[in-house]
Amino acid sequence: MPGTDLIERFLAAAASTTASVETVQRDDEALNDALLRSAGDGPIIFASAGDVDPNLFSRFRENEKVISHPTIDEMKTIRVGVTDAFCGIASTGSVCVSIGRELNGPVSSLTRKHIAVLDGNTIVPRPRDVFSEEYLGGKGLRRSFSFITGPSATADMGPLVRGVHGPGKLHIIVLV
Amino acid sequence: MRDNYPDEIHPREVANKSSKESLQKAIRMALRIESDALRLNTQTFNANRYTAVGKLEDYEELKDRAREIKESSIRNLPDLIERLTRAVESRGGRVFLAKTKKEATDYIQSVCQSSGARLVVKAKSITSEEIGINHVLQDVGIEVAETDLAEFILQVSNEQPSHIVAPAIHRSRERISKLFKEHFKTEKSLDTGEELTEFARDILREKFLAADVGITGANLVSADEGTILLVESEGNIRLTTQLPAVHIAIAGIEKIIPSRKNFGTFIELLAASGTGQPLSSYTNILEPPLDLPVLNLNGREDTKREFHLVLLDNGRMKMREDPDLKEALYCVRCSACMNVCATFQAVGGHAFGGECYTGGIGGAWTVGTTGKLEDGRFAELCTGCTRCVPNCPVRIDIPRLNTVIKERLMKSEGGASLEKRFFGNFSAMAKFASLAPTLSNWINNLSASRTILENVASVDKRRKLPSFSKKTLVREYEEYRKKNAPPFGSQAMPRRLVLFADVFTNYQNAKVGMATVRVFEKLDLPITLSKVMDDGRSAQSQGLLDSARKSAVRLAVYLKKLIDDGVDIIVAEPSVLSMFRLDYGRLLDAEGVFSALKSHTFDPVEWLNGFADRNSDFANRLESRMKPAARPPEIFYHAHCQMKTIGAGTAAPEFFRRLGLKVETSNVECCGMAGSFGYKKEYYDISKNIGRDLGRQIEKSIQSNASVIVLASGTSCREQIHGELSRNVQHPIELIDELL
Ligand code: SF4
Ligand code: SF4
Numbered sequence: 025m026p027g028t029d030l031i032e033r034f035l036a037a038a039a040s041t042t043a044s045v046e047t048v049q050r051d052d053e054a055l056n057d058a059l060l061r062s063a064g065d066g067p068i069i070f071a072s073a074g075d076v077d078p079n080l081f082s083r084f085r086e087n088e089k090v091i092s093h094p095t096i097d098e099m100k101t102i103r104v105g106v107t108d109a110f111c112g113i114a115s116t117g118s119v120c121v122s123i124g125r126e127l128n129g130p131v132s133s134l135t136r137k138h139i140a141v142l143d144g145n146t147i148v149p150r151p152r153d154v155f156s157e158e159y160l161g162g163k164g165l166r167r168s169f170s171f172i173t174g175p176s177a178t179a180d181m182g183p184l185v186r187g188v189h190g191p192g193k194l195h196i197i198v199l200v
Numbered sequence: 201m202r203d204n205y206p207d208e209i210h211p212r213e214v215a216n217k218s219s220k221e222s223l224q225k226a227i228r229m230a231l232r233i234e235s236d237a238l239r240l241n242t243q244t245f246n247a248n249r250y251t252a253v254g255k256l257e258d259y260e261e262l263k264d265r266a267r268e269i270k271e272s273s274i275r276n277l278p279d280l281i282e283r284l285t286r287a288v289e290s291r292g293g294r295v296f297l298a299k300t301k302k303e304a305t306d307y308i309q310s311v312c313q314s315s316g317a318r319l320v321v322k323a324k325s326i327t328s329e330e331i332g333i334n335h336v337l338q339d340v341g342i343e344v345a346e347t348d349l350a351e352f353i354l355q356v357s358n359e360q361p362s363h364i365v366a367p368a369i370h371r372s373r374e375r376i377s378k379l380f381k382e383h384f385k386t387e388k389s390l391d392t393g394e395e396l397t398e399f400a401r402d403i404l405r406e407k408f409l410a411a412d413v414g415i416t417g418a419n420l421v422s423a424d425e426g427t428i429l430l431v432e433s434e435g436n437i438r439l440t441t442q443l444p445a446v447h448i449a450i451a452g453i454e455k456i457i458p459s460r461k462n463f464g465t466f467i468e469l470l471a472a473s474g475t476g477q478p479l480s481s482y483t484n485i486l487e488p489p490l491d492l493p494v495l496n497l498n499g500r501e502d503t504k505r506e507f508h509l510v511l512l513d514n515g516r517m518k519m520r521e522d523p524d525l526k527e528a529l530y531c532v533r534c535s536a537c538m539n540v541c542a543t544f545q546a547v548g549g550h551a552f553g554g555e556c557y558t559g560g561i562g563g564a565w566t567v568g569t570t571g572k573l574e575d576g577r578f579a580e581l582c583t584g585c586t587r588c589v590p591n592c593p594v595r596i597d598i599p600r601l602n603t604v605i606k607e608r609l610m611k612s613e614g615g616a617s618l619e620k621r622f623f624g625n626f627s628a629m630a631k632f633a634s635l636a637p638t639l640s641n642w643i644n645n646l647s648a649s650r651t652i653l654e655n656v657a658s659v660d661k662r663r664k665l666p667s668f669s670k671k672t673l674v675r676e677y678e679e680y681r682k683k684n685a686p687p688f689g690s691q692a693m694p695r696r697l698v699l700f701a702d703v704f705t706n707y708q709n710a711k712v713g714m715a716t717v718r719v720f721e722k723l724d725l726p727i728t729l730s731k732v733m734d735d736g737r738s739a740q741s742q743g744l745l746d747s748a749r750k751s752a753v754r755l756a757v758y759l760k761k762l763i764d765d766g767v768d769i770i771v772a773e774p775s776v777l778s779m780f781r782l783d784y785g786r787l788l789d790a791e792g793v794f795s796a797l798k799s800h801t802f803d804p805v806e807w808l809n810g811f812a813d814r815n816s817d818f819a820n821r822l823e824s825r826m827k828p829a830a831r832p833p834e835i836f837y838h839a840h841c842q843m844k845t846i847g848a849g850t851a852a853p854e855f856f857r858r859l860g861l862k863v864e865t866s867n868v869e870c871c872g873m874a875g876s877f878g879y880k881k882e883y884y885d886i887s888k889n890i891g892r893d894l895g896r897q898i899e900k901s902i903q904s905n906a907s908v909i910v911l912a913s914g915t916s917c918r919e920q921i922h923g924e925l926s927r928n929v930q931h932p933i934e935l936i937d938e939l940l
């Protein structure tokens with residue numbers, strides 16, 4: 025099955041970017057568990073562009089520590105951010121996160137830890153496929169977004185350091 | 201601030217290379233202070249690039265497509281600018297086409313002032329360095345915070361970038377620690393990469409949260425949707441474009457491509473060619489003004505996002521009309537040509553670069569954007585080794601651009617200097633000297649004549665001059681033929697063989713030429729010798745293009761006739777072979793002549809190896825032809841830079857492995873001698889610095905096996921290695937001659 029193959033390749037590539045990655049059943053309870061486990065203690069800011077079935081987040085949203093409408097202060101002090109992603113890239117282990125009316129963009133860039141939720145059916149083979157009509161119903165052609173490939177990193181201070189202006193930790197949950 | 205530039209020279213003071221003195225000072229500073237960090241960092245990028253492009257299955261096709269897109273974009277530029285303007289304006293953004301730096305900075309200043317900005321956060325942008333926006337804003341009381349960590353370092357130390365992708369690549373961790381400790385006078389420990397990063401991040405996070413305006417560059421801009429591509433790894437571009445309500449992007453007009461779909465061709469190519477990654481951490485595809493609500497984390501009450509795209513001409517339209525410099529407009533600023541370049545690895549962009557553009561491609565960009573030829577003087581540091589050519593994702597002939605700049609600079613400064621004429625006319629000089637080689641060699645190395653040479657022609661006294669063969673190849677060959685009839689030849693031989701008597705082999709390396717003749721004939725492959733003719737290499741390397749072209753045309757006519765008669769041409773000197781297979785494409789007008797030369801000229805070992813590939817009989821007999829030896833030799837082989845570029849660099853190791861021998865190969869891109877480069881007084885130190893890199897590798901090999909045989913195909917590579925290690929270095933064909 026080509027789908028499974030893409031997921032396997034995605035998992036391997038994502039791991040090689042030093043992101044952590046797991047597969048989780050397409051189920052709101054399972055997703056809730058996985059999200060809480062990887063988020064750890066403290067408040068979680070959640071933003072979704074509707075790219076992953078919103079019903080799957082219904083259980084997660086009920087948690088008290090999950091903030092869907094953050095205040096300015098909450099945004100300024102964010103430590104853990106959860107967003108959906110509209111596609112994944114098998115060859116590079118990247119997730120594509122929208123920058124639009126919802127807060128996916130800032131939530132995934134201001135936070136220390138970013139957890140991205142990806143539907144396994146939206147994985148495409150290569151980065152360039154995001155710019156083709158054939159894939160994803162052309163979604164990649166009609167929006168602002170970022171390919172996120174591993175945590176933020178720099179070699180400017182000498183050795184490679186992870187966690188600069190963007191998150192030092194990236195966790196990817198692939199729904200299967 | 202002098203911080204860790206203890207001596208008199210700070211990089212900023214010698215950023216402009218219009219005078220020869222500033223170029224010399226910059227070289228001295230870079231070799232003394234920056235070289236070690238540069239070599240380590242560029243070589244890491246370089247190795248990662250080879251790995252990353254190796255994983256791109258259709259790397260060559262992607263490069264072709266990228267080149268096509270860029271060519272057609274530059275061709276249709278006026279139309280693309282119009283379409284882009286409509287696209288951005290239809291979404292509520294503004295486009296400002298700035299003809300000059302001043303127009304660009306005036307516009308940006310007025311946008312910042314009218315939005316009441318006190319603090320601007322800025323992402324890395326070489327184009328913003330080109331217009332000098334920071335000083336303009338600071339002069340009117342607006343603080344500018346560079347948020348890319350490398351740019352942050354440079355802002356602290358007041359230096360210009362030394363590399364277009366990693367602008368502080370010349371600084372080791374130790375030198376950054378020292379700088380920060382002196383500058384920030386903090387109690388915090390700043391002794392590891394993590395500590396330094398955390399420290400800078402905390403300072404900059406405050407700036408991000410307070411900023412009024414964000415300024416970025418753009419890797420590419422698509423005309424159809426006004427989409428900008430911004431590649432980064434730290435996440436500062438994401439914050440710069442999303443936090444403040446006002447975003448200003450500065451892009452040279454050459455960054456425009458027709459369609460957003462075209463990004464697909466570039467994103468993997470850029471990441472692989474630049475930092476050697478499958479993709480950088482963040483590849484941002486933005487259609488500003490963004491839909492994202494204004495966040496007002498800075499405490500303002502902005503209600504609407506604003507976007508201003510500043511398109512910069514500043515000489516680019518003129519470059520577009522220039523038949524030579526136009527090619528530089530295709531550059532996508534990936535930095536592959538810097539990381540692969542042996543000169544750059546040694547001195548970096550503070551010497552091999554100007555006020556903002558660096559490396560091999562930097563000369564054309566500096567000249568194009570400042571309009572002053574002399575600002576591109578650092579193009580002299582391009583040795584023409586060609587290692588950048590196959591590694592450029594848009595296939596720019598970078599050494600050619602530098603040759604053109606050298607030529608124009610020379611003409612503008614009153615014609616060829618004695619030095620250029622000396623190095624550029626090797627053929628005539630060699631002919632004269634060879635009339636009495638022993639006398640010439642003696643005079644050559646007299647201290648008095650060396651002083652004259654150094655003063656008149658800038659030939660460094662410390663270099664041993666290449667000596668002339670006692671007899672020319674032509675004479676040796678005549679004597680050999682008198683005693684040896686050609687063998688009958690093998691049925692399988694596809695074409696007849698002629699050894700080209702290039703000027704280097706004829707006058708200086710007759711023994712290499714004769715070894716070639718003997719090896720072929722020992723293997724029953726008859727070979728004859730051509731006339732001696734100049735190929736134009738020496739003239740070209742001095743920027744004497746007219747003279748190079750004349751030689752090329754004369755020689756091409758002669759060789760083409762031989763090829764038409766069914767001959768393969770064997771060329772023992774790699775730099776000459778590379779003329780036929782690479783440079784003649786530009787020097788000759790006739791495409792047909794070039795393609796004949798390209799497919800029928802060979803390095804001797806390359807020809808033998810190819811013949812063995814196609815002819816199993818011949819291959820099988822090879823090992824048995826070897827003289828019985830007590831112990832088979834082990835080999836260290838350094839492939840000549842241009843041989844690698846034309847695809848002939850792996851033939852010798854393969855052939856020796858066929859003979860059952862063990863071969864280790866060097867991984868330095870170029871020996872640093874590069875023809876005449878290493879002889880010049882001005883560049884002697886750079887050349888030796890590069891040579892030491894190769895020397896160290898060979899020494900390591902010798903340590904594990906003292907009797908290792910060192911081989912190099914290029915005359916100048918052999919001289920360089922000999923100078924480093926005082927060890928005998930042979931052309932591979934000479935060893936084969938001994939083995940058969
Ligand atoms: S030709 Fe060689 S020296 Fe010149 S820019 Fe390219 S790599 Fe550097
Ligand atoms: S000239 Fe080519 S290799 Fe050099 S930076 Fe530009 S695109 Fe990259």
